[in-house]
Amino acid sequence: MKDLIVLGSTGSIGTQTLTVARKLGIRITGLAAGSNYKLLEEQAREFMPKSVAMFDENAAKKLKIALSDTDIKVFSGKDGINAVATGDGDIVLCAIVGIAGLDSTLKAIEAGKDIALANKETLVTGGRLVKQKIKEKKVKLLPVDSEHSAIFQSLQGAPAGSLKKILLTASGGPFFGKTYNELKSVTVKDALNHPNWSMGSKITIDSATLMNKGLEVIEAVHLFDVSPEQIEVLVHRQSILHSAVELSDGAVIAELGTPDMKVPIQYALTYPDRGVTFEHLSLTDIKTLTFEKPDMKLFKCLPICIEAIRRGGLYPTMINGANEEAVSLFLNGKIGFLQIAEIIEKSLDLSPVKNDFTLEDVYETDKFARETVRNLIKG
Numbered sequence: 001m002k003d004l005i006v007l008g009s010t011g012s013i014g015t016q017t018l019t020v021a022r023k024l025g026i027r028i029t030g031l032a033a034g035s036n037y038k039l040l041e042e043q044a045r046e047f048m049p050k051s052v053a054m055f056d057e058n059a060a061k062k063l064k065i066a067l068s069d070t071d072i073k074v075f076s077g078k079d080g081i082n083a084v085a086t087g088d089g090d091i092v093l094c095a096i097v098g099i100a101g102l103d104s105t106l107k108a109i110e111a112g113k114d115i116a117l118a119n120k121e122t123l124v125t126g127g128r129l130v131k132q133k134i135k136e137k138k139v140k141l142l143p144v145d146s147e148h149s150a151i152f153q154s155l156q157g158a159p160a161g162s163l164k165k166i167l168l169t170a171s172g173g174p175f176f177g178k179t180y181n182e183l184k185s186v187t188v189k190d191a192l193n194h195p196n197w198s199m200g201s202k203i204t205i206d207s208a209t210l211m212n213k214g215l216e217v218i219e220a221v222h223l224f225d226v227s228p229e230q231i232e233v234l235v236h237r238q239s240i241l242h243s244a245v246e247l248s249d250g251a252v253i254a255e256l257g258t259p260d261m262k263v264p265i266q267y268a269l270t271y272p273d274r275g276v277t278f279e280h281l282s283l284t285d286i287k288t289l290t291f292e293k294p295d296m297k298l299f300k301c302l303p304i305c306i307e308a309i310r311r312g313g314l315y316p317t318m319i320n321g322a323n324e325e326a327v328s329l330f331l332n333g334k335i336g337f338l339q340i341a342e343i344i345e346k347s348l349d350l351s352p353v354k355n356d357f358t359l360e361d362v363y364e365t366d367k368f369a370r371e372t373v374r375n376l377i378k379g
């Protein structure tokens, strides 16, 4: 088993990763997260990694005091997160939320680590740069996002060049089937109430707007070298078929299971081997699997993302930045649910130049997108 570093260890994916590690007896060499020092202390005492880090400086100070009776090194800030990402360990599970996860992922690749990637915003904003580095360093990039893991699993054994189309499934979120008027008055609480998955708040809102599926289209373009036109999004309310591929002979191959992120997390950590069963799927209990077209008119975030990746360059970075800002404004009660998509749509018109961009361009574009959104709301 490879030694594992977990970035974003206190979050939904992070804690489930530690459940998998506990079950499989995987050694943890590094843990890093934002500000929840109490949980990080608990995790550190259980797994005894070599180093830990908190992004928040004050939380790091408290953690350092709490762990002063151990040999665990405690780091702080962005540099501290990067120190953990590049420390001892073979594979890094990247589960920080948002573009905040991009830098440490790039640093981990640079340090020669394999990457198990949950943080889709990393590929949405810096996909080209990440892929270049992966190639250069000859490390593995293993998807953790359930749909992309399903696609990856379905492609095992498929000859190169045989992938014709990706069938990307979406649960439809809590607001599937609602009308425009109904969506006008939904609350933060309604939006946080996902029917099938229990996740962090940002991705839960993204699931309600269908932005999550849009980000996943962009993620799939990067991971599987397909065009956006080769991806069909299907609303599949039961979240049992986690995505499928259509091969050159028309055969459709899918991965099915209960909605449980521990399965794709485990596969990324044990690949190409198979791990243990967490929950058995009974198809006769489920009985019916349904598939429908998404409502692209009402849930505008999905077509906006498809348009952004079609245009390429820094467009995906722009809409991602606008979305991160808009979701945070929505969660803080500053804007309504439907405004999220309106704001992101406006950011598509900001026409970022350059196709051959650098990491600095990515951060500048992100900053510009966020500032523009904040000014829009103030004005």
Ligand code: NAD
Pocket: 007, 008, 009, 010, 011, 012, 013, 014, 032, 033, 034, 035, 036, 055, 081, 094, 095, 096, 097, 098, 100, 118, 119, 120, 121, 144, 145, 146, 197, 198, 199, 200, 201, 202, 203, 261
């Ligand atoms: P979450 O909000 O539950 O957890 C986020 C983690 O990142 C926390 O540990 C937090 O402390 C840490 N963090 C936040 N900002 C940080 C910073 N600046 N520096 C260091 N750490 C920071 O989110 P989540 O639901 O676990 O999602 C994590 C990522 O995985 C997201 O990109 C999401 O899209 C992706 N993902 C999640 C799920 C899921 O089921 N939760 C499924 C697929 C993909």
Ligand code: MG
Pocket: 145, 146, 147, 216
């Ligand atoms: Mg997903």
